[in-house]
Amino acid sequence: MKITKLKTWQVPPRWLFLKIETDEGCYGWGEPVIEGRAATVEAAVHELSDYLIGQDPHRIEHLWNIMYRAGFYRGGPILMSAIAGIDQALWDLKGRDLGVPVHQLLGGAVRDKMRMYAWTGGDRPSDVGAGAKALVEKGFTAFKMNGTPEMQIVDSHRKIDEAVARVAEARNAVGPDVGIGIDFHGRVHRPMAKALLREL
Structure with missing residues (x-):
């Protein structure tokens, strides 16, 4: 079996998906992306497809090392995100070809169930409580939200108070x-952060 093609799709607003195809019709999907840099990844x-076309897709560790070590420059978020999506x-592809879930190839399942969370935003404080409550009504037992707008390296305590109020509103809405x-999002x-964490 040989790799014949790497196809990508950018999906708005920020996703990138990859399909690796082979000469035997087997394929695999990955997500090589950094938010806001989909075109770059x-x-x-x-560019990495030059190393991969014609190679045996089952030699995953070998291909990873080629992608990582063959170029003069290594690492960085763009290259590593591209490699991660190809690795996925x-x-x-290998799991599909062998007819087993990938977790079987990586040592077996580690849990029977997993707690899920959903995103509720948080940039508009007045919507946080309502959004959180709606997610709980859908059955989620956890959610994630924005904590604060961008803060300066040294900023006013008012922004800390606003962040605490935003989280308190969410907590009050869901119990x-x-x-x-x-x-x-790296905004603090x-x-x-030391003062904000103390207050939260």
Whole structure:
């Protein structure tokens, strides 16, 4: 079996999907993307295809090392995201070819069920509570939300108070037993994070 093609699809607003195809009709899917840099990662995937076309897709570790070590420059978020998506697709392809779930190839399942969460936003504080409550009504026992807008390296305590109020609104809407994940998206520098975490 040989790899014949790497096809990509950019899907708005920020996703990139990859399909690796072979000469025997077997294929695998991966997601090689960094949010906001889908086109850049897509270009890296197609550049890496030069190493992959004609290769045996079952030699996953060998191909990973070729992709990582064959170029002069290594690492970085773009290259590693491209390699990660290709790696996913290769494992998916191998699992499909062997007729087993990929977890069987990686040592077996580690759990019978997994808690799921959903995204509720949080940029508009007045919508946080309603959004969280709607997710709980759909059956979710946890959700993730934005914690705060961008903060300066040293900022006012007012922004901390606003973030605490936003999370409190969500907590009040769903009660004490629902999990809340707070995503700061790199918007909070270390000095403000110490104060914010203390208050939260």
